[in-house]
Amino acid sequence: MNFLFDNNLPPSWAATFVAASQRKFPAAWLADVHHLREKFPAGTPDVFWMEALEREMPWTIISGDSFRKGQGAERRAIRAYGLSVFVLQASWAAMPYWAKLAQFSLWWPRIVELAGTVKGNTVEVPWRLSSGFRTR
Incomplete structure (x- = not known):
């Protein structure tokens, strides 16, 4: 699975979590981790990079974006392109x-484990671990 941190999250998080994850997950679970700006120019519309x-x-x-702008174009793209x-x-x-x-580091292993099972869906990550994920 490849992971992309979008522009609403710090670019350093991608490098932080790939480094912290080495030898912690099977290679098939965590192939590549990037920040959006590493793959696409700043300002690239969401639907284009999706x-x-x-x-x-x-x-x-x-x-960190709810993907509710653009009259739902992003949400339609998530479903159509099968993105998690x-x-x-x-x-x-x-x-x-x-x-x-610190809190995201607690959620990260759960996200990695669940990532391949939620294709075409958006999953909310609450602040509290005890709350669990919610699919939208």
Whole structure:
């Protein structure tokens, strides 16, 4: 599985989690991890890069964006292209940077394990681990 952190998350997170994950997951679970800006120019419309990722399947997107803009074009693209998307719930936005990084590190193994099973869906990642994932 390939993972892409979008522009709503810090570019350093991709490098952080790929480094932290080496030798922790089977190679088939974690093939490649990038930040959006490593693969596409800044400002590339969501639907464009989603379509491009579809040609390089399988990809999982990690986002702080709810993909509700553009009259649903992004959500239709997620379904049509069979992308797995994990969206941080709105409650994450109010948290300080280091708290977000620490909390995401607790969610990361669960995201990696679940990524291949949610194709064409968006899964909300709540702040609290006890809340569990919610598919939208």
